[in-house]
Amino acid sequence: MTSVIGRSVTRWDTLGKVTGSAVYAGDVALPGLLHGKIKRSTVAHARIRAIDASRALALPGVRAVLTHADVPRVLHYGSPHPRSASVTKDQYILDTTVRYHGEGVAAVAADSEEIAEAALELITVDYEPLPALLTVADALAPGAPAIHAVGPGGNLVLDPVVVTRGDVAAGFAAADLIVEGTYTLGRPVPAYMEPNVCVCQWDALGKLTIWTSTQSPFMVRGTLAEVLGLPLTKVRVLVDHMGGGFGAKQDLFQHEFLCALLAQRTGRPVRMEFSRKETFLGGRTRHSGSIRLKQGFRRDGTITAREAEIVFDSGAYGSHGPGVTAVATASLTSLYRCDNVHLVGRCVYTNTPIAGAFRGYGVVQSYYALDSQMDEAAEQLGLDPAALKLMNAVRDGDLAPSGHPIVGHGLEDCIRRGLEETGWAARRAAPKSHDTGRRRRGWGMGCEMHGSSAYPGIKEQGNAIVRMNEDGTVTLFTGTTGLGTGAHTALAQITAEELGVRFEDVAVVHGDTDVVPWDIGAFASHTTYMAGRACQMAAAQVKAKVLARAADRLEVAADDLDIRDGVVTVRGVPGLSLTVADAIAAERGIPAPQLVGEDSYRPTKSYSFAAHFVEVEVDTETGQIDVVQVVPVHEIGKVIHPVAAAGQIEGGIQQGIGHTLTEDFRVDPRDGRPLNASFVDYKMPLAMDMPPIRTIILETAPDEGGPFGAKGVGEDPIIAIGPAIANAVHDAIGVRFRHYPITPEQVLAALAEKGATPTPGAADQPDQTDQ
Amino acid sequence: MHPFAYFEPTTVDEAIALLARHGGDAQLMAGGTDLLVEIKESLRRPAVVINIKKVPDLGGLACDEAHGLRIGALVTVRAIETSAAVSRLYPAIAEAVREIGSIQIRNRATLVGNVCRASPSADTLPPLIAAGTVAAISGPGGARSVPLGEFFTGPGRTVLTAGEIVTAIALPPPAAQAGASYIKHGRRRAMELATVGVAVSLRRDGDVCRDVRIVLGAVAPTPIRATAAEMLLEGRAPDPARLEEAGCAAQDQSRPIDNVRASAAYRRAMVGVLTRRAIAAAWERTT
Numbered sequence A: 001m002t003s004v005i006g007r008s009v010t011r012w013d014t015l016g017k018v019t020g021s022a023v024y025a026g027d028v029a030l031p032g033l034l035h036g037k038i039k040r041s042t043v044a045h046a047r048i049r050a051i052d053a054s055r056a057l058a059l060p061g062v063r064a065v066l067t068h069a070d071v072p073r074v075l076h077y078g079s080p081h082p083r084s085a086s087v088t089k090d091q092y093i094l095d096t097t098v099r100y101h102g103e104g105v106a107a108v109a110a111d112s113e114e115i116a117e118a119a120l121e122l123i124t125v126d127y128e129p130l131p132a133l134l135t136v137a138d139a140l141a142p143g144a145p146a147i148h149a150v151g152p153g154g155n156l157v158l159d160p161v162v163v164t165r166g167d168v169a170a171g172f173a174a175a176d177l178i179v180e181g182t183y184t185l186g187r188p189v190p191a192y193m194e195p196n197v198c199v200c201q202w203d204a205l206g207k208l209t210i211w212t213s214t215q216s217p218f219m220v221r222g223t224l225a226e227v228l229g230l231p232l233t234k235v236r237v238l239v240d241h242m243g244g245g246f247g248a249k250q251d252l253f254q255h256e257f258l259c260a261l262l263a264q265r266t267g268r269p270v271r272m273e274f275s276r277k278e279t280f281l282g283g284r285t286r287h288s289g290s291i292r293l294k295q296g297f298r299r300d301g302t303i304t305a306r307e308a309e310i311v312f313d314s315g316a317y318g319s320h321g322p323g324v325t326a327v328a329t330a331s332l333t334s335l336y337r338c339d340n341v342h343l344v345g346r347c348v349y350t351n352t353p354i355a356g357a358f359r360g361y362g363v364v365q366s367y368y369a370l371d372s373q374m375d376e377a378a379e380q381l382g383l384d385p386a387a388l389k390l391m392n393a394v395r396d397g398d399l400a401p402s403g404h405p406i407v408g409h410g411l412e413d414c415i416r417r418g419l420e421e422t423g424w425a426a427r428r429a430a431p432k433s434h435d436t437g438r439r440r441r442g443w444g445m446g447c448e449m450h451g452s453s454a455y456p457g458i459k460e461q462g463n464a465i466v467r468m469n470e471d472g473t474v475t476l477f478t479g480t481t482g483l484g485t486g487a488h489t490a491l492a493q494i495t496a497e498e499l500g501v502r503f504e505d506v507a508v509v510h511g512d513t514d515v516v517p518w519d520i521g522a523f524a525s526h527t528t529y530m531a532g533r534a535c536q537m538a539a540a541q542v543k544a545k546v547l548a549r550a551a552d553r554l555e556v557a558a559d560d561l562d563i564r565d566g567v568v569t570v571r572g573v574p575g576l577s578l579t580v581a582d583a584i585a586a587e588r589g590i591p592a593p594q595l596v597g598e599d600s601y602r603p604t605k606s607y608s609f610a611a612h613f614v615e616v617e618v619d620t621e622t623g624q625i626d627v628v629q630v631v632p633v634h635e636i637g638k639v640i641h642p643v644a645a646a647g648q649i650e651g652g653i654q655q656g657i658g659h660t661l662t663e664d665f666r667v668d669p670r671d672g673r674p675l676n677a678s679f680v681d682y683k684m685p686l687a688m689d690m691p692p693i694r695t696i697i698l699e700t701a702p703d704e705g706g707p708f709g710a711k712g713v714g715e716d717p718i719i720a721i722g723p724a725i726a727n728a729v730h731d732a733i734g735v736r737f738r739h740y741p742i743t744p745e746q747v748l749a750a751l752a753e754k755g756a757t758p759t760p761g762a763a764d765q766p767d768q769t770d771q
Numbered sequence B: 001m002h003p004f005a006y007f008e009p010t011t012v013d014e015a016i017a018l019l020a021r022h023g024g025d026a027q028l029m030a031g032g033t034d035l036l037v038e039i040k041e042s043l044r045r046p047a048v049v050i051n052i053k054k055v056p057d058l059g060g061l062a063c064d065e066a067h068g069l070r071i072g073a074l075v076t077v078r079a080i081e082t083s084a085a086v087s088r089l090y091p092a093i094a095e096a097v098r099e100i101g102s103i104q105i106r107n108r109a110t111l112v113g114n115v116c117r118a119s120p121s122a123d124t125l126p127p128l129i130a131a132g133t134v135a136a137i138s139g140p141g142g143a144r145s146v147p148l149g150e151f152f153t154g155p156g157r158t159v160l161t162a163g164e165i166v167t168a169i170a171l172p173p174p175a176a177q178a179g180a181s182y183i184k185h186g187r188r189r190a191m192e193l194a195t196v197g198v199a200v201s202l203r204r205d206g207d208v209c210r211d212v213r214i215v216l217g218a219v220a221p222t223p224i225r226a227t228a229a230e231m232l233l234e235g236r237a238p239d240p241a242r243l244e245e246a247g248c249a250a251q252d253q254s255r256p257i258d259n260v261r262a263s264a265a266y267r268r269a270m271v272g273v274l275t276r277r278a279i280a281a282a283w284e285r286t287t
């Protein structure tokens, strides 16, 4: 049988996307549709004295205005998995206090977007200003006012996360070298292609239907039901195609509640769609902040101790702050082996835009620090950084951050393969004199590991229902969302493979909470890994039923049968076979009993690994850093769809280059006003900026828990690229940056400080790598 | 989007009459890549939009050694970019148009629209000024010509008066042994507004430069000539020491602002670097 696993079959979702026929939430057109808009705060911290909406209500075409006085006052999580340790219950739909510039304070529904926008300008809000705490330092200062009444106090989102293993004091005492540094983190945003959008409609029986661009429809259902006081049968969430989410669309946003309430108030369907600017103002960012990291090394490179203090800026609400802090803190136990660790993670409220879940979930930050510092240590120890990382790489049997033993030698395999592919030793040893003029080149590498599934933070569960139709085709019901990764195609491949039918004969039904099995949401690199395994298990049940029926018909034992390409064959009897359709066909007018398999899979944890190798060129006159080429090597267990996996890797690298060099959502340090809430001034690398990427995927450490040994790949690619670039910059110009993004101005300043700016016009200057 | 009345005149006179009638409430629209974005973002709220794309007289791209380059108001940036004659005779213009937005934008955007928008960071303005471009203007009072060096009066502001429209721009033929270049500084390779742009045009006379024009973009309310730098080079060989001096002089003449895109100090430093590089590139092309 030709296996469909490992084949880049045509994805289910692409034809609809390229022809424009794919339906996104914003495409839903209903008769009588109204347009909703949100009035957003123009101050960072204030109590609302009064809101006057009378002029807005008087505007012809305005159908409803909602303020805090008109909406249920229920404290909610604003995030999915409400009962896990990942999130905080600190939000109201509309509050009497605003906590960041951009927070919604009122909402309008009108006959057109233009009227709704005009109405927003007619709403006046009387703010009583409160002191705005715009930095973590402000928020942690003694006597700082509390941004929230909930939480442990001191503007902490949660009690500090503390992870200790071994004895750090003894570890540092045994060290020959101690390296310490503080790493400061920028504030990138996910910048998904499809701005947040939803459409809400109520039926005569008081049931809410919401089409929304979300990664976690069942969490939207649960939270809406809870806040609106409805049973789950009265909330139906629909999401077909999505234009990305990158983690941020796990949250529930103000517009989803407000749209439902406006639709209820007006008795008409309402659409609410963010402008691009609102995706910045009302969206979610990666956690900024700082990481102080200190490690002890023996002369031979052994790590004797690791101490870290992470402080994340949560912005105005907790969102995923607890989960991100826990994952980031725990991540520093691993990647590079160390018996003695003491790690503390804090997450702090400030009056800035909300930080949330974002691809890499805290690990982008922690491994930027860890991997950069490994390079620094290697230099001081006189070792090759790649050799130091290889010797310390976590491996089979080591304890992973989740507390599970690591399976296999994925990280070592990635490093070794990358060293070979890039000719690393020769490149690093090459004299730099040939390019020590204006433009200087350097190579760097960075490593990462990331878990598939959110265990142990959340005890997850993947579900699937597989049904065989009367003609032998198969329908898979999944609650997972297709946020653009192609995961549904992978699920169909897994189902087809397990059942023995053709890939083309499997259809996927998804995106309707009234129909599909419950799912926690598409995040944590777990859809293919976890839901895929559930599909495999459910498909196996259907296969057993088909074989039982075929066994009857062929009068052989079911154990002797197998299904390949939709044909039941008998082992050892080449002539005897039966198509699946014939096997399940009606017999004397009596149809087969329904052929349904359903199963739940509770994963623990699996880790994928990567090493990224990067060449950069630095223009020492302009300070600009160009990524010249990237060689990413990933170990992700069994690859289900190579092109989709490579797509994840390339996209992650693009995002990671942006994080490291150009992307930073900034707020005015004086008043918290966003400074670059648009694509004009928030700069992601685009197609023209992308370097050649030579992607290598290894399958050397498959995980028993995943379908056919598959592991996750969604988040991994965004992590290692950052430190790889920073390390390459150091190789090129001898300057060590301990922050991101690294801007041209900072490169010039650092070169000037080092006295390394080339004399203009003059030829070359000896390379300096002594800093 | 904010509502407006919409007209499609078919002659220049009709367009002028409409403009004159509606005064400051009216905006001309060519490609609309600036105007429509500004309306959508509520930066402009014109009561009247006059689309000039149906005016046949406003097309026309002509380029040769004898007559120079003439660009009608409706000629797209992409048409200029893909003209072999422009690439050969006006390399700095070709460099500037290649830098605008993306191919999609360049297919709609007009060069005259880039000029009339009068953005301090617009890419084509420095090389057009350096090349000695003249705008042909028609209005209720008749026709007049204004060199682009005198056309811009501030960010988004020009010498155009009520009812006036630019029908075309014209560049003189390049001199013998001329060289020109434009260098844009930004963080990305496409879809980027210049943080600094520097254009140079000059003529080689043996070993020395003549007729040097250096124009800086995005470092003052309008594009500005770096006259001190020009004088330093005039009649001199562009050796490294001279380039360095010229770079410093240009830097001193720039008046950049601080904003989220770059600090004033960085912009000023880049004026120096880009001026040196642009002079060297222009000189290279004279041989």
Ligand SMILES: Cc1cc2nc3c(=O)[nH]c(=O)nc-3n(C[C@H](O)[C@H](O)[C@H](O)COP(=O)(O)OP(=O)(O)OC[C@H]3O[C@@H](n4cnc5c(N)ncnc54)[C@H](O)[C@@H]3O)c2cc1C
Binding pocket: B027, B028, B029, B030, B031, B032, B033, B034, B035, B036, B037, B073, B077, B099, B100, B101, B102, B105, B108, B109, B110, B111, B112, B113, B114, B115, B116, B117, B121, B122, B123, B124, B164, B165, B166, B167, B191, B192, B193, B194
């Ligand atoms: C995504 C994007 C990227 C961009 N990137 C760049 C870039 O990299 N560099 C750059 O310089 N620009 C850039 N622009 C700006 C814009 O594309 C250019 O300025 C373009 O050349 C404008 O031409 P247009 O025909 O679209 O002008 P329009 O938008 O039609 O008009 C612009 C202005 O000029 C006036 N106008 C137009 N024609 C005439 C005329 N004949 N007489 C008098 N007034 C007239 C209009 O009234 C209006 O005020 C970008 C724009 C976008 C949307």
